[in-house]
Amino acid sequence: MNRGPFKLPLIIVGILIVFAFPLIIRDRYFQHLLVLSGIFILLTSSWNLLAGYSGLLNLGHAAFFGIGGYSSALFALKLNLSPWIGLPLGGTAASIFGILLGIPSFRLSGPYLAITTIGFCEILRLVAMNWVSLTRGSLGLYGIPPLTPFRFSTNFSIQFVSEQNAYYVILIFVFLTLILLNRLIHSEFGIGLESIREDELGSQSIGIDTSRYKLTVFMISAFLAGFAGSFYAHYVRFISPEMMALGETFGILTMVMVGGLGTLLGPVVGAVLLTFLSEGLRFLEDFVKIDIRFVIYGGLLIATILFMRNGIVGLFKKVAKPSESNGR
C-alpha cells in the first residue's frame, strides 16, 4: 500500500459500495460468499503479516484457524458461553499457540520453519481427529450456536442468523483488522519486521530484539486467524478437523500470492477474487464431472510466481497510481 494518507473520497465511496452489496443483490448464496470472503480476508491478511511482512513462512496457518474454531465452539457447547465472548477467546487461544510456534522461529527460517509449522498443524489436526470425547473426532462438532441476537427491548432485537447481518458483522471486523494492520505495518514495529525479513543479522546489530518481534507478530497473526475461526464456527455452525488440513493453508497462501504478497490490499483482493472465482467456475463441473477449481488454484499460483511475482496489486501498482489499486 502507498505510504501516504488514503484518498478520503475514494475510500468513502468504496465503503458505501461495500456496505450496499447485500442490499443490492438479495441472493442469499451471493451473500454467503461475501461472508466467506470476509473470513478469508482475516485469514489471508494475518498470514500475509507473517510471510509477506516478516518473511516467516508459516505453512501451518490453518492450525490457528482450527484452534479458534474449536475453542470457541467448545466454550459455547460445553460451557454455554456467549459466542460474543467466544470470538475473542478463540483468538486468544490461537495466539497462545502462536507463542508455541513463535519460539521455533527464533532459530529456524525458510524451509526449516515451513516444515516445522506443517508438522505443528498436522499434529493438532491428529489431536482434533483422535480426541473423540472432546471433539467428536472426524464427525466434527455440529449444532454450534449462532451469534446471539442483540436485544434492545422486548420488541426490538438484531438477529445474526441471516447472511446479511453476518456480513455486516464480519465487514466491521475486516475494516477494523485492515485499519489495525495499516497502522501496524507503518509503525516502528512494522518497519522492524520488514528489516528482519530483509536481513535478520543486520536488524539485530542495530538493536532490534528479533525474538520479541517474531513472537509478537506470531501472536497477532494467530489471534486474527483464531478470531476468523471462531466466527466461522458460529456462522457455519459446523466444524471438523478438515479445518486444519494442509489444503486449507495452501488455499490461503494461494489467495495471498495471487493478490500480492507483502501488500495490505493483496490479501483482500486475492481472498475475494478466488472465493468468487472458484464458485464462478462451478459450471465447469457440468463438463468435466469433477471439481476442477483446485486445479485452477494450483495453476494460478504457479503462473503468479513465474510471471507476476507481486500479484495483482503489484501489477496495478506498476501501471496505475498506487491509490487506484484499491481492490474492491
Next chain:
Amino acid sequence: MESLFLQQVLNGLIVGSVYSLIAIGLTMIFGVMRISNFAHGDFSMLGAYFAIYFVVLLSGWAGWVGSLVVAAVGVGLIGFFVERFLFRPLLTRWTDIDIIMLSIGLFILLENGARLFFGAAPKMIPDPFQSKTVNLLLFSTSEIRLICLLFSCIAIFLLQLFLTKTKTGVAIRATSQNRNAAALMGINISYIYSLTFVVGSALAGLGGVLYGTIFAVFPMMGAMPTLKAFAVTILGGMGNIRGAIFGGFILGVAETLGGNYVSMQYKNAIGFVIIILVLLIIPQGLFGGVEKK
C-alpha cells in the same frame, strides 16, 4: 512378545526402505539446488499411477518389475520438464518463498489434476505373488513386501555406487558441497542441476510404486510421502544422502513400534514430532546437513 517386537521391526524396515528411497531424491535435490520440493510426494503418486496402468499390460512378474522401470523413466521425464520450465526460470531470483510457493502450486496442481484424470477412488497395484506369505524363522510377511525391501535396497545401493564411483556422481556431490567451487573446477552446473532433479524425481517415482504396492494408490496420497520424506531428510540432515538412508529406516521402525506400543492413531504424528524435536535440539540433523546458502 519378542517375536512381535521383531515382526514390527521388520515391518518398519520395509516401510522405512521406501521412505529412504523417496527421501534420497528429496535430499539430493535440496542439497544440490536448495529446492525444497513440496511436490516430491506427488511425483511418487504419479509413479504409482504409471505402474497401475502399465502393470496390466504384462502378466505377473514382468508387469510389476516393468512398471518400476516405467515409473522411474516416466517420472524422471516429468522431472526434467518441471525443472527446465518451472524451477529453472527462478534460478535468477532465488528466494526460499518463491521456490516453496512454486512447489506448493505444483502440489495443488498435480494432486487435483490426478483426481481429474485418474478418479478419486483408491486403487491397488496388483500383487504378482497373489499375496503369498513367507514364514521366516521368527516372523512372517507377504512376499511382495520382502521384494519391496529388496528392490529399494538394491536401488539405494546402485545410487550410492553411482554417486561415489562415477565421475558424474562425484560432480553431483561436489556441487552439493560448494556450487561455486564446483563450477570453477569445470563442472557444468546447469547439466548437474538437470540431472539431479531427474534422478531425484525418478527415485520418487520408483518409491511411489513400492509405496503404492504396500499401501493404496489415490490422488491425495502424495502429501504423506512428501511429509515423511521431509521428516527423514531433517532427521538425517538436509542434503545428506547417507542421512536420508538411515533416517528412512529409523522413521519406519519408529512409526511401526510407536504405532504398536504407543498409539495407532498418532502413528503419523511421530514423523512430525521427530521434525520438531530434531530441529529444536540438533538442527543440523543426525548426520549433518549442507550449509545454509
